[in-house]
Amino acid sequence: MMGGNWGKVLKVDLSSGEMEEVAIPESDYRDFLGGSGLAAKWFFDHQGWKADPLSPDNPLMIMNGPLSGTTLPGVSRLEICARSPLTGIWGEASMGGHFSPQLKRTGYDGIIVTGASDKPVYLYVTDEKAEIRDASHLWGKDNYETEELLREEVGDKRAQVISIGPAGENLVRFACVMNDRGSTAGRCGMGAVMGSKKLKAVVARGNKKFPVADEAAFKQAREKMSQLLKFSLVADGLRNFGSNVHMEYGMAIGDVPTKNWRLAYWAPGPEKLGGTAVAESILVKNHSCFACPVSCKRIVEVKSGPFALEEGPGSEYEAAAALGTLQLLDDREANHKLNEMCNRLGMDVISCGGTLAYATEAFEAGLITEKETDGIKLGWNRPQVLMELVKKIAYREGIGDDLAEGVRAMSEKYGGKEFAIHVKGLECPMHDPRALWAMALTYATSIRGACHCADANLYIELGILDVKELGAKRTWPYSAKGKAAQTVAAQKKGVIANSAVICEYAWNAAGGGISDMAMMLNSLTGFGYSVDDLAKVGDRIWYIKRALGNLMGATREDDRLPSRILEPHLEGTTSSLHTAVYPQFMSLVPMQKLRVEGFKNFTAGILSKYLYPNMDKMLTSLNKLPGFSTKRKKLEQGDLEEKRKKTVAFDEMIGEYYRLRDIDEQGRPSRRRLEELGLKKVADALHA
């Protein structure tokens, strides 16, 4: 018997109110695992790609995987998938917290919601019944209130709730789905899909014991993973400082996007917003997803002041950066307040932060004016303005109505595409490809748009993991060589994580072994996967998702990155043109010998602020001076050469990547590759 899964999902049609149990063939579990892999298979089989994202026909798939909700460490996760209203293509978002184990114990591997209700409803699913219930009294409530009210209403403290806030109700295109107050299925606007169906929440409570193929092997696997986590430095960092431990080291290596990706290094990031500073100030305690020994979540409290917030979830790294450094915001309390507002209102912090940072730059550039903002003066490091805008977005008021469409739509309306930082319409997360080159391929070729969790490249580039088991070599962060092969392997790992389903922090902190994954999966399912089998499963899932993207209109043209995040920073001194131009420029003036560090930093600051943005003008004037022409040429050559060296060699990497992935000129996987993986029907649909 297959274990780990129940072999069925609950299908709910909110238009008709009908519900049915649908059996899933065992071969689908074997080939696509579960989670977002199985969701992609369902989506293909049911031609989900033909539906408009906010129409009743778009299926919302809330999917556990075989590992989900078991007592292995770090498997408290599920995936929420649908066609994305933000990007228009395949959308998926992963969520931790405590919902997944309750769903597992209801006896379903997932809930698939189609249709749309004409009044607000919530779903109540237990191991005995499933009901569609009225949610009119909850409409308009924020996520924290909704969770509490629903738990009271069903009269069961252990019931778990996923819900949307006002942003989802108002169809903000980057609205998220929340559980446990601080656990988010953040990306791709899954909250808006729920909102379009008038589905306020899903409540799950179950007691059924899930089937396990080999109990003894399962216990062994649990023991091994727990031991690995016990001695992991990464887990230690996450436990002590949360995912925001990355702020410190990340800033030191130039990986933390700052001031809408303009600025290279900014000390207030690590010193004021980082995990260390949080631990020493507003941290109350750690919090954990179900059965996870890592316990990376932060509970914070700000007792008074303009950013007072009651004890509750604090910013994780992505929020600390997207609603902090990206806005050049140096107020820790304000950052956590903004994060709390996004949680309550139900918005993805990454997309929200990316859109706000774009808006600030567009305001500075005069593309958006006070006329559009109803008199609000946008600017860097203005927490009150950000708070006002966050509210306006959630309720689609004034400029908020435009911002709620995301950064791509904003830049199409107002201009400034060069600083609208997204891929395929999904705002880029908080890792900088200029620091870790593989992230360029990660963002460009991730199925759902710019995403750092779709593969393991982040951890590989940081030197935490390797991909030897998958036959690829780890590569040097600032080099194109081998990046494509590394990325293909990293993607196999990523899709396995999102289909199995496991928390990438926890798995990677435990070494991220594919053989360990096989051990866990085999103990539960009894499928007897080898490492090679899993690599093939990883490929199969990746290719079906890529094909879905193509069926929804994605081509090679969409695998592009904004040049701003590939070229040297416009400001700052860590990895900008500074080291290139500065000494050469200085050689033109008699200050060459001055090597006092303080002076250099001061000069570098001045140069970054005034000179580099006006370099062209400066060079033109210099050229007019007698004797400077040759100097100018040399300087320009040196500058270009240095810029070339410091610019991510994206074209080289992606060319090689397409070759390895067998992607044709239109961006589609070849028929041959699809058929090798048993995806003949997909090939027929794609190459019809």
Added chain:
Amino acid sequence: MATVKLFTMLRKAAGEQGYESSARTVAEVLKEVEERYGEEVRKYLKNCIVLVNGRNIAQLKGKRTKLDKGDEVSLYPPVAGG
């Protein structure tokens, strides 16, 4: 006197945010940190990123980078992945 600033696990292992140092080079600071806090910090010092006034020492003179009065030496242990 340079200011040495410790972050994340180094700060936790050291039990303090940092200290004022009279070391003249980065190499001396690293040695001093190990002596000052003992065995506990060694694993975090390995592959640690060192910034002097916000600039990676790799772009300066590495561990031989000289320190002046008022300089800030920030030590970021390789604990990351958020």
